[in-house]
Amino acid sequence: MTQSQTITVRILDKDYHIACPASESTNLERAAEYLDKKMREIRRTGKVIGTERVAVMAALNITHELHSKQSAALLDGENTELIQQLVARVNQSLDVSE
Template sequence: MSAELKALDVSIMGREFRVACKEEERQQLLDAVAFLEKRMREVKESGKVVGTERVALIAALQIAHEFLSTRVSGGFDLGEFRRRIATMQETIDRALSEQDELF
């Protein structure tokens, strides 16, 4: 199992992002991007939310709510979930800061 991170360029709502991920996690990340893109488009098309950041936030809240409501009742490890979310947030923050440096 390779721990080496590789750059992956993804597009979400017409914006390009470079994200680092392990090769064996590449497809999962692409699936997550597709899922997020779909949810953000649904929020945007509802016409109730304006602005990409707000659309992203509402989509993220909907996804988190759905995830927690289906998992917590089944003996879900909330501590592990929080650790994984923190790791994902750090990865997103790094990717966005690298994106900002490009411009």
């Protein structure tokens, strides 16, 4: 059974106490730092007022980043598969012509 511990993270000058497995505490702290950074960037623009709205905009931006990275990785995988198919065809053609 995984041991759980309580980690305190600070986001926009407010402390949050979050329970997580001990093995995930570093990842949680990094995620909180990243979220804090994104929220501060949004708040600094002055276009979004209120912590809740800043949090929602940060969540949307982070989700968009993740989705874009996943889409790029998927395309890379599709390209790799296509290249492998093309190489197989070339090899097959070379075998036939010899």
